[in-house]
Amino acid sequence: MYRVEQLIGGVWGAGGDGGELVVADPADGSPVSTAPVATPDEVAKAVTAARGAAPGWAGTAPAERAAALRRAADAVEAAAEELAQATTAEMGKPLDDARGGVAAGVGTLRQYAELGPLRGGRTLHGAADALDFMLPEPRGVVAAITPWNDPVAVSCGLLGAALVTGNVVLHKPSERTPATGWLLARTLDGVLPPGVLSLLTGGAEVGAALAGQEVDVVAHVGSTATGRAVAAACARTGAKALLENGGSDPLIVDAGVDPVWAAEQAALGSFANAGQICVAVERVYVHRDLAEDFVDLLVERAGALRVGPGRDPGTQLGPLVDRRHRDHVHGQVTAAVAEGARLRAGGTLPDGPGAFYPATVVTDCTDEMALVREETFGPVAPVVVVDSFSEALKRAARSPYGLGATVLTGSMSHARRAARELPVGTVKINAVFGGAPGGAAQPRRGSGQGFGYGPELLDEMTATKVVHLAAPADGHW
Numbered sequence: 001m002y003r004v005e006q007l008i009g010g011v012w013g014a015g016g017d018g019g020e021l022v023v024a025d026p027a028d029g030s031p032v033s034t035a036p037v038a039t040p041d042e043v044a045k046a047v048t049a050a051r052g053a054a055p056g057w058a059g060t061a062p063a064e065r066a067a068a069l070r071r072a073a074d075a076v077e078a079a080a081e082e083l084a085q086a087t088t089a090e091m092g093k094p095l096d097d098a099r100g101g102v103a104a105g106v107g108t109l110r111q112y113a114e115l116g117p118l119r120g121g122r123t124l125h126g127a128a129d130a131l132d133f134m135l136p137e138p139r140g141v142v143a144a145i146t147p148w149n150d151p152v153a154v155s156c157g158l159l160g161a162a163l164v165t166g167n168v169v170l171h172k173p174s175e176r177t178p179a180t181g182w183l184l185a186r187t188l189d190g191v192l193p194p195g196v197l198s199l200l201t202g203g204a205e206v207g208a209a210l211a212g213q214e215v216d217v218v219a220h221v222g223s224t225a226t227g228r229a230v231a232a233a234c235a236r237t238g239a240k241a242l243l244e245n246g247g248s249d250p251l252i253v254d255a256g257v258d259p260v261w262a263a264e265q266a267a268l269g270s271f272a273n274a275g276q277i278c279v280a281v282e283r284v285y286v287h288r289d290l291a292e293d294f295v296d297l298l299v300e301r302a303g304a305l306r307v308g309p310g311r312d313p314g315t316q317l318g319p320l321v322d323r324r325h326r327d328h329v330h331g332q333v334t335a336a337v338a339e340g341a342r343l344r345a346g347g348t349l350p351d352g353p354g355a356f357y358p359a360t361v362v363t364d365c366t367d368e369m370a371l372v373r374e375e376t377f378g379p380v381a382p383v384v385v386v387d388s389f390s391e392a393l394k395r396a397a398r399s400p401y402g403l404g405a406t407v408l409t410g411s412m413s414h415a416r417r418a419a420r421e422l423p424v425g426t427v428k429i430n431a432v433f434g435g436a437p438g439g440a441a442q443p444r445r446g447s448g449q450g451f452g453y454g455p456e457l458l459d460e461m462t463a464t465k466v467v468h469l470a471a472p473a474d475g476h477w
């Protein structure tokens with residue numbers, strides 16, 4: 001059992017007068033962790049303490065901040081197994097995947113440690129005796145509200161970018177993975193000056209209280225509904241809202257591609273981490289010429305996945321994060337079937353403990369079904385058959401979201417057209433996951449706003465001050 005403590009103003013164990021929450025293992029329902037629930041007063045005290053620590057950290061040389069982030073990366077790497085075990089216990093991710101998430105977080109910290117000190121502003125020349133320069137400065141206090149589905153990797157990205165640019169951070173991890181957030185904060189706090197990082201735990205009410213405080217940035221990764229609430233709070237306080245919300249990412253399977261390869265990509269995109277990935281494949285548009293073979297192969301892959309607790313070696317499909325979320329996923333599937341869709345694999349609630357849900361393939365879907373229109377965030381592949389690439393593009397673009405999209409095609413003209421026409425932040429050609437190290441992502445529409453990754457995230461965490469420097473009247477300095 002993990003017993004989580006809060007970190008406020010450099011003091012561990014502070015607060016917790018709001019009660020306690022308990023997290024259960026989604027594989028068997030046994031209790032895994034307990035965490036205090038911060039009160040609004042404790043949140044306000046944490047913000048005040050962070051405001052007091054901000055000038056000292058902002059005034060620290062960029063090279064020193066980068067050195068601290070390198071030490072942080074080393075410390076997280078040393079604690080990798082403990083962090084991965086906690087992630088698996090709290091949200092069910094297969095252990096190898098959890099280890100990969102920690103490794104990604106370590107890489108991100110090291111990336112920002114290298115990039116941070118290299119950033120500078122532009123110099124503009126006006127009159128012969130004057131110049132302007134643009135000076136990037138820390139924004140001040142950053143509230144980071146992070147999700148449960150990849151808690152270490154996402155947190156390292158937001159925290160690393162904020163810290164290396166000279167901001168202090170108030171971290172509120174998901175109430176579903178508080179122990180993972182606590183272990184990460186404990187690891188980072190050991191190499192950072194006191195007060196630079198604080199940890200607040202609790203449910204949605206704590207996140208709302210934090211977003212409503214007089215902070216300078218609220219960085220949120222999570223659902224669209226919560227992201228919109230954060231944006232509304234920031235509109236009232238004047239804080240910058242940095243949001244990666246939900247998505248309903250399409251996969252387009254063009255005519256002429258290998259159906260075996262296409263089914264492998266679809267299975268990976270739909271079923272990895274039980275579909276609980278922000279950029280998971282949420283809907284598939286497949287050309288009629290290969291639809292039958294493609295669906296048969298996808299059904300075969302769904303049935304071949306090894307299901308079990310995430311801690312068991314060889315598990316490929318662990319449980320969903322909890323039964324409430326499983327009810328949401330199953331509700332969308334059963335509604336689609338009631339509206340005329342056809343179950344080809346999965347789609348039934350298993351007996352026994354835990355929040356397990358089978359890899360599910362649903363055909364004869366329409367764009368009007370909630371299973372296609374909305375975010376499911378589960379191991380479900382809804383398939384829509386189309387008669388042309390143009391139809392696939394049109395239907396894939398018909399969404400309130402704008403996170404990402406994948407296109408499998410052997411046609412360069414189709415690839416270029418997809419990149420041009422799909423209204424999303426990231427278009428992936430011939431690979432559902434991946435991308436260059438340091439790659440950026442900028443969601444659109446209901447999926448959020450601002451860069452969430454890459455060097456551009458450093459720009460999001462800073463404000464630019466323009467300084468006009470002119471010679472005095474006598475022309476001498």
